[in-house]
Amino acid sequence: MSLIIDVLTGGVRGGTSILYAALGETVSQRSGVINLGTEGGMLGGALTAYIIAAETGNPWLGVLGGGIVGAALALVHALLVLWRGANQFASGLMVLFLALGLTSLFGASYVGRTITPFTTWAIPVLSDIPVLGPVLFDQDPLVYLSYLAVPAAWFVLFRTRAGLLLRTAGERSDALTVHGADVRVVRTWAVGAGGFLAGVGGAHLSIAYTNTWFENMVAGRGFIAVALVILAAWGPVKVMAGAYLFGAALALGPALQARGIPVNQFLLHVIPFVLTLVVLAALGRRSSNAAPAELQRVFENGAPAT
Amino acid sequence: MSIEAPVAPTTLPMLQVDGFSKRFGEVQANSDVRFDVHAGEVHALVGENGAGKSTLLKMVYGVYEPDEGRMLIDGEPVALGSPAAARSRGVGMVFQDLRLVPAFTVTENIALAANPGPVLRLKDLAAEIAEASARHGLAVHPNARVRHLSIGERQRVEILKVLMTGARLIILDEPTSVLAPQEVDALFAVVRQLTEAGFGIVIVTHKLGEVRAIADRVTVLRAGRTVLHGVDPDDYDDEQLIEAMVGRAVPALPAERGPVPPSDVPALELTGVSSRGDRGHEALTDISLRVQPGELVGIAGVAGSGQRELCEVALGLRPTTSGEVRIGGASVDSARDAIGAGAASVPEDPVADSVVRRLTVLEHMGLDGRRIPARGLGVDWAAVRARMTDADARLGLRIAPAKRRLSELSGGNIQRVILTRELALDSSLVVAAYPSRGLDVANARRTQEVLLERRAAGSGVLMVSEDLDELMALADRIVVMHDGHVSGEVLAADFDRQAIGRLMVGGTS
Ligand SMILES: Nc1ncnc2c1ncn2[C@@H]1O[C@H](COP(=O)(O)OP(=O)(O)OP(=O)(O)O)[C@@H](O)[C@H]1O
Numbered sequence: 173m174s175l176i177i178d179v180l181t182g183g184v185r186g187g188t189s190i191l192y193a194a195l196g197e198t199v200s201q202r203s204g205v206i207n208l209g210t211e212g213g214m215l216g217g218a219l220t221a222y223i224i225a226a227e228t229g230n231p232w233l234g235v236l237g238g239g240i241v242g243a244a245l246a247l248v249h250a251l252l253v254l255w256r257g258a259n260q261f262a263s264g265l266m267v268l269f270l271a272l273g274l275t276s277l278f279g280a281s282y283v284g285r286t287i288t289p290f291t292t293w294a295i296p297v298l299s300d301i302p303v304l305g306p307v308l309f310d311q312d313p314l315v316y317l318s319y320l321a322v323p324a325a326w327f328v329l330f331r332t333r334a335g336l337l338l339r340t341a342g343e344r345s346d347a348l349t350v351h352g353a354d355v356r357v358v359r360t361w362a363v364g365a366g367g368f369l370a371g372v373g374g375a376h377l378s379i380a381y382t383n384t385w386f387e388n389m390v391a392g393r394g395f396i397a398v399a400l401v402i403l404a405a406w407g408p409v410k411v412m413a414g415a416y417l418f419g420a421a422l423a424l425g426p427a428l429q430a431r432g433i434p435v436n437q438f439l440l441h442v443i444p445f446v447l448t449l450v451v452l453a454a455l456g457r458r459s460s461n462a463a464p465a466e467l468q469r470v471f472e473n474g475a476p477a478t
Numbered sequence: 479m480s481i482e483a484p485v486a487p488t489t490l491p492m493l494q495v496d497g498f499s500k501r502f503g504e505v506q507a508n509s510d511v512r513f514d515v516h517a518g519e520v521h522a523l524v525g526e527n528g529a530g531k532s533t534l535l536k537m538v539y540g541v542y543e544p545d546e547g548r549m550l551i552d553g554e555p556v557a558l559g560s561p562a563a564a565r566s567r568g569v570g571m572v573f574q575d576l577r578l579v580p581a582f583t584v585t586e587n588i589a590l591a592a593n594p595g596p597v598l599r600l601k602d603l604a605a606e607i608a609e610a611s612a613r614h615g616l617a618v619h620p621n622a623r624v625r626h627l628s629i630g631e632r633q634r635v636e637i638l639k640v641l642m643t644g645a646r647l648i649i650l651d652e653p654t655s656v657l658a659p660q661e662v663d664a665l666f667a668v669v670r671q672l673t674e675a676g677f678g679i680v681i682v683t684h685k686l687g688e689v690r691a692i693a694d695r696v697t698v699l700r701a702g703r704t705v706l707h708g709v710d711p712d713d714y715d716d717e718q719l720i721e722a723m724v725g726r727a728v729p730a731l732p733a734e735r736g737p738v739p740p741s742d743v744p745a746l747e748l749t750g751v752s753s754r755g756d757r758g759h760e761a762l763t764d765i766s767l768r769v770q771p772g773e774l775v776g777i778a779g780v781a782g783s784g785q786r787e788l789c790e791v792a793l794g795l796r797p798t799t800s801g802e803v804r805i806g807g808a809s810v811d812s813a814r815d816a817i818g819a820g821a822a823s824v825p826e827d828p829v830a831d832s833v834v835r836r837l838t839v840l841e842h843m844g845l846d847g848r849r850i851p852a853r854g855l856g857v858d859w860a861a862v863r864a865r866m867t868d869a870d871a872r873l874g875l876r877i878a879p880a881k882r883r884l885s886e887l888s889g890g891n892i893q894r895v896i897l898t899r900e901l902a903l904d905s906s907l908v909v910a911a912y913p914s915r916g917l918d919v920a921n922a923r924r925t926q927e928v929l930l931e932r933r934a935a936g937s938g939v940l941m942v943s944e945d946l947d948e949l950m951a952l953a954d955r956i957v958v959m960h961d962g963h964v965s966g967e968v969l970a971a972d973f974d975r976q977a978i979g980r981l982m983v984g985g986t987s
């Protein structure tokens with residue numbers, strides 16, 4: 173029983189950074205832009221949050237800074253793709269390597285520094301509920317914030333005019349032009365907002381979950397987030413479930429080890445990725461039906477259709 | 479030739495266009511065009527495919543900037559620059575190629591135009607849509623996904639959308655080319671109601687009967703120029719109007735045609751076929767149908783009675799839930815089977831189903847389902863070009879230049895590319911849905927001749943049309959569909975509008 177609770181709790185905690193990033197990628201892809209640089213946005217967010225938390229002692233400022241850096245990196249992508257006609261895949265990977273290089277450079281002196289991280293804060297009453305209590309309500313503030321971020325993202329996408337325009341940009345850009353919005357402007361906002369969320373995801377990783385900084389610490393979570401968006405069929409609520417699933421896959425190893433059960437280190441590392449492959453293979457066709465139509469045109473380089 | 483409006487308008491026009499010119503590369507789409515619309519009138523805009531009608535209207539709606547010329551709304555010069563600006567001045571437009579988002583619901587699509595606030599009021603809007611659709615007789619389900627709607631239903635959504643954005647001047651670019659006759663009547667009833675309420679309506683059509691039925695005035699464009707400007711259609715007979723549009727007279731269809739040769743193997747045979755529609759409902763129920771080689775069978779029915787599904791099933795594009803489809807005796811389960819058995823097809827909505835917008839006319843000619851001529855590892859473009867030139871010469875539908883992209887062509891010109899490609903094939907079966915949709919008078923006539931030529935050459939032809947006159951002029955037999963069933967069948971000798979009309983609504987002849 174305690175193993176299950178540990179894995180689930182770890183799933184929520186470890187899944188939260190993926191959740192933020194995948195939520196951001198959902199926003200971006202819903203507008204018709206794939207951002208493979210999400211991994212880079214998370215790295216940038218993770219380091220920035222860590223530095224700010226270390227220097228100011230205020231983790232909230234760290235989150236804000238992490239989000240801003242994530243947004244800035246995504247805007248580099250948006251600039252290249254939407255305004256300069258670059259290929260979306262090449263540009264996304266370029267942003268990733270840019271972030272990887274910059275964070276290695278500026279992060280070197282912070283390896284091993286201690287910070288004031290976010291700490292878990294059990295919500296009275298709710299955290300006493302058996303199983304669900306410790307899993308959902310004995311967490312850090314960024315986890316609680318993500319409980320709000322998911323419905324908020326859903327609401328913005330599906331219940332506001334801005335969200336409608338954003339989805340139109342992703343479904344049929346010529347219909348958008350007729351309604352007085354500029355496709356590129358709409359997409360730029362979407363990509364920027366998505367990057368902010370990826371940065372917050374990175375911040376959760378460095379100053380709420382692992383509470384350390386080391387080079388390339390995101391370790392593929394950004395790519396898992398991109399895959400997750402597809403298998404969650406571009407829906408924020410499904411993204412949440414998927415993120416926790418991956419979080420649980422990541423938490424399984426440590427939970428087993430803590431109980432002295434020997435498991436192969438390498439096997440544990442590949443579990444989340446094998447899981448991604450299996451779920452993608454199983455859901456591939458179904459979720460591709462839900463794909464925003466304009467994603468089929470990513471090779472046309474984001475330049476709006478006339 | 480340019481003729482002035484006979485009477486000087488007494489009131490200020492809602493819209494006045496003075497000398498619009500517009501050039502796309504080498505094409506002068508509009509030159510010095512004049513046009514005006516008064517409150518409470520229907521002004522028809524007619525002309526050949528590529529005459530520049532859509533271009534003129536898109537400039538009025540702010541989609542394109544005119545190169546030259548100016549425009550006045552209520553006597554005030556305006557430079558719109560964007561559709562949003564046009565809407566704020568009370569101009570609304572329904573595009574020829576509808577601009578709905580297929581993945582959205584009807585309500586979401588309408589919200590794009592009619593929900594200015596930051597938060598969507600989807601419930602209220604759905605109620606308003608239901609109310610407006612009942613009031614105007616434009617039946618739509620607010621919560622249906624547009625992807626699942628037929629093209630006729632999508633048209634209704636577009637019209638409703640414009641009505642709900644509070645436009646006073648409503649531009650309808652070829653609204654009737656996708657509608658069944660009853661729907662046209664219903665649309666015209668809506669239009670009359672609107673003009674009585676003081677709206678100004680611009681309507682593009684290729685059908686003179688519709689001009690006479692609805693228009694107070696008509697403007698004729700030819701090759702981008704105003705040939706007749708705002709005249710009363712009653713002052714001109716059909717020949718004069720056609721000549722103004724085409725620059726020459728158009729011959730009538732030959733009335734005589736040979737009998738259907740007897741044959742053991744039907745070109746197309748459906749036995750007890752049922753199939754599901756996109757929404758999962760049963761769209762075809764127990765359809766049995768035969769088309770002999772050398773026979774032209776017409777399919778009549780109210781839009782959405784299963785015509786689309788029937789064509790798709792016949793071509794192996796849609797799985798059947800029961801029954802069997804055979805082309806030339808060979809069983810058909812997939813599009814590959816159908817092509818292999820010699821089927822050619824003109825789809826209901828070519829833009830969605832057989833056009834790759836960014837490819838050129840020449841490239842489309844290579845994609846006719848036959849083997850693409852190869853040269854080493856590459857494509858033998860010279861052979862494709864030869865194929866195209868030959869097809870164009872035989873069919874005479876004068877397709878656009880080989881290097882033009884389909885995204886740049888007018889609606890009728892796109893249709894002509896697809897028709898030329900498919901009808902030039904030496905096919906054993908032609909499945910043609912609304913083949914003359916969007917074509918001008920001369921090209922529609924030529925297309926009908928080509929279909930008869932295919933029939934004479936021994937192809938079985940299955941033709942869906944919303945135009946009963948066209949079906950009665952061409953078909954050896956008309957099969958009437960209602961709600962996914964065959965509700966009756968009429969032979970050429972017994973063609974009778976009333977009887978077919980009754981079958982279309984599910985009655986008996
Ligand atoms: N965006 C564009 N780019 C290039 N050429 C264009 C563009 N739009 C229209 N044209 C050309 O301008 C001419 C006029 O086209 P337009 O669409 O106005 O014709 P139309 O009268 O509406 O014809 P139809 O009856 O076939 O719809 C055509 O030769 C067309 O190919």
Ligand SMILES: [Mg+2]
Nearest residue numbers: 532574888889
């Ligand atoms: Mg047109």
